[in-house]
Amino acid sequence: MTAAALEPKALVKPKLPIIADQSLQGLEVSGVHFAYSGNPVLQDISLQIKEGEFVALLGPSGSGKSTLLRLLAGLAFPQYGSISWRGQPVSGPSLERGVVFQDYSLFPWMNLSQNVELAISKAHKRSSRKWRRELAKEYLDLVGLGSQTTKYPHELSGGMRQRSAIARTLALGSPVLLMDEPFGALDPVNRSKLQDLLIEVWRDAQPRKTVVFVTHDIDEALYLADRIIVLGSNPGRIIDEIELSAETPRSHASIAGSTVFAELRSRIRKRFQEDILNHIHATSVIHSPAEGI
Amino acid sequence: MNEHKHKSVPSGAVRLPLSGYEGISFLIALLGAWQIISVLPFSANYLFPGPLQTFAALRNALPELIKGTVSSFLILLPGFFLAALVGILWGLWVGVTPALHRMFSPFSRLAAPIPPTIYIPYAIALLPTFHSAAGFIVFAGAFWPIFLNTATGAASVPGHFRDNARILGLGRLEYIRRIVFPASLPHIFSGLSVSLVFSFIMLTVAELFGAQNGLGRFIQLYADYADYPKMAAGILYVGSVVFLSTAALELIRKRTLFWVR
Numbered sequence: 001m002t003a004a005a006l007e008p009k010a011l012v013k014p015k016l017p018i019i020a021d022q023s024l025q026g027l028e029v030s031g032v033h034f035a036y037s038g039n040p041v042l043q044d045i046s047l048q049i050k051e052g053e054f055v056a057l058l059g060p061s062g063s064g065k066s067t068l069l070r071l072l073a074g075l076a077f078p079q080y081g082s083i084s085w086r087g088q089p090v091s092g093p094s095l096e097r098g099v100v101f102q103d104y105s106l107f108p109w110m111n112l113s114q115n116v117e118l119a120i121s122k123a124h125k126r127s128s129r130k131w132r133r134e135l136a137k138e139y140l141d142l143v144g145l146g147s148q149t150t151k152y153p154h155e156l157s158g159g160m161r162q163r164s165a166i167a168r169t170l171a172l173g174s175p176v177l178l179m180d181e182p183f184g185a186l187d188p189v190n191r192s193k194l195q196d197l198l199i200e201v202w203r204d205a206q207p208r209k210t211v212v213f214v215t216h217d218i219d220e221a222l223y224l225a226d227r228i229i230v231l232g233s234n235p236g237r238i239i240d241e242i243e244l245s246a247e248t249p250r251s252h253a254s255i256a257g258s259t260v261f262a263e264l265r266s267r268i269r270k271r272f273q274e275d276i277l278n279h280i281h282a283t284s285v286i287h288s289p290a291e292g293i
Numbered sequence: 294m295n296e297h298k299h300k301s302v303p304s305g306a307v308r309l310p311l312s313g314y315e316g317i318s319f320l321i322a323l324l325g326a327w328q329i330i331s332v333l334p335f336s337a338n339y340l341f342p343g344p345l346q347t348f349a350a351l352r353n354a355l356p357e358l359i360k361g362t363v364s365s366f367l368i369l370l371p372g373f374f375l376a377a378l379v380g381i382l383w384g385l386w387v388g389v390t391p392a393l394h395r396m397f398s399p400f401s402r403l404a405a406p407i408p409p410t411i412y413i414p415y416a417i418a419l420l421p422t423f424h425s426a427a428g429f430i431v432f433a434g435a436f437w438p439i440f441l442n443t444a445t446g447a448a449s450v451p452g453h454f455r456d457n458a459r460i461l462g463l464g465r466l467e468y469i470r471r472i473v474f475p476a477s478l479p480h481i482f483s484g485l486s487v488s489l490v491f492s493f494i495m496l497t498v499a500e501l502f503g504a505q506n507g508l509g510r511f512i513q514l515y516a517d518y519a520d521y522p523k524m525a526a527g528i529l530y531v532g533s534v535v536f537l538s539t540a541a542l543e544l545i546r547k548r549t550l551f552w553v554r
Contacts, residue, residue: 073460075456075459075460092459093459093460093462094462095461095462097460098460099456099457099460101453101456101457104451104453104454104457105457107454107457107471107472107475108552108553109475109476109478109552118461118471119461122461122462122463152551152552153552154552172461
């Protein structure tokens with residue numbers, strides 16, 4: 001019996017398909033520095049994200065993980081270094097890279113259908129209103145909100161709003177999904193429901209979408225990602241990188257219980273602690289109260 | 294134990310016996326005070342008619358007042374709506390264009406506080422009819438609050454709406470129409486409600502110059518004839534019209550801004 005068979009809700013991630021066209025380079029970040037009003041936020045960030053890969057940017061607050069996501073989206077630009085997608089430098093936001101924010105992706109004066117229709121109208125410039133409305137319903141169906149299309153964001157729970165935000169981003173048809181702590185404001189039950197939904201959507205989409213997922217939650221990163229980029233803070237830089245075997249059967253139970261994940265979790269915790277200690281040593285001299293005895 | 298502790302927590306607000314009816318109670322008290330003062334021996338009775346006298350005058354003058362209302366609104370509404378149209382469109386455009394904002398900001402600060410009554414001689418001299426001149430004065434009074442509020446609202450659209458619009462690749466016009474305009478609506482409505490009250494003031498002032506009828510004209514006419522009950526009735530009537538108009542605007546605001554919590 002395999003581990004997956006023992007756990008009925010286990011999500012077995014199939015091995016990544018080999019990308020046929022090797023000239024497509026995915027997302028490439030090289031030597032990126034970013035400072036905000038003189039304060040360094042990101043320092044010498046270099047990483048490559050393959051197409052179809054699910055990467056988590058994991059770090060505490062102040063690690064610049066959201067800033068890095070904004071740079072990937074083209075909402076801001078690095079002072080040094082470069083970011084490119086499929087070999088083309090990122091020069092601004094593009095429909096190729098959809099973004100889901102924490103809790104404010106939707107426009108509150110539009111109902112769910114209108115929010116999704118707006119995205120569809122951008123992805124399909126010459127489409128009829130009727131067709132857009134039907135397609136919006138399909139996308140909302142996909143996230144389990146097909147019966148709520150005329151509801152406004154303020155009438156819905158945080159979890160439902162994030163579902164619709166995901167539907168809207170899927171409607172853009174972007175090959176890249178950038179997610180900035182999308183489930184950060186949700187309660188644990190809704191959070192794990194939406195994590196499952198995201199994995200489902202990611203697995204089912206053909207061709208598979210490239211996902212960059214920003215989070216400060218170690219378990220969330222372990223559950224979702226193929227690869228975790230661990231960021232240290234002040235300024236943000238890469239302090240570790242963890243490749244998770246694509247075949248590893250993952251479920252919320254295995255993340256909580258298995259020794260493999262327990263080891264990974266303590267490794268990441270250790271990295272964070274080292275990072276904090278380094279920072280303290282670098283910025284201040286600690287005098288022991290026993291000094292001079 | 295616990296219950297006792299609960300009771301000792303102060304509720305924070307002092308509860309008056311008329312709680313919930315303060316507004317209407319105050320109005321009734323005011324009417325009573327008005328009646329009492331008007332019959333006191335030292336009050337100049339002919340200058341200061343009591344409420345009973347005033348309401349009688351109001352009933353008599355009602356047809357004339359309604360005719361005046363129609364005439365006044367024919368000046369007020371075009372002036373107000375033109376100010377709203379120009380103020381909102383220009384305000385949105387200036388608000389989303391930092392260079393224009395910098396360009397107009399010093400001028401606006403100079404021009405906005407000028408009392409629009411200053412323009413009355415020019416309006417009378419340059420515009421062909423009384424109607425158009427009065428309409429212009431209303432426009433001049435209503436324009437600035439709408440324009441300034443709209444520009445402020447458009448310039449301060451929350452960053453996350455801008456980010457989302459950029460991610461969706463909205464064009465400039467679509468961005469203004471579908472994002473900036475609704476996002477600025479709370480500001481726009483505060484501009485509109487200030488402007489509406491201001492429009493009534495400007496209307497009354499404008500009607501002092503050569504109006505045949507109208508609300509301001511009514512009050513002025515009976516003040517000149519020393520018919521003070523009718524004058525007081527006119528003031529009361531105009532007050533009610535302004536109150537109802539602002540209440541209607543408030544209702545529209547609540548309906549439109551259903552998504553603002």
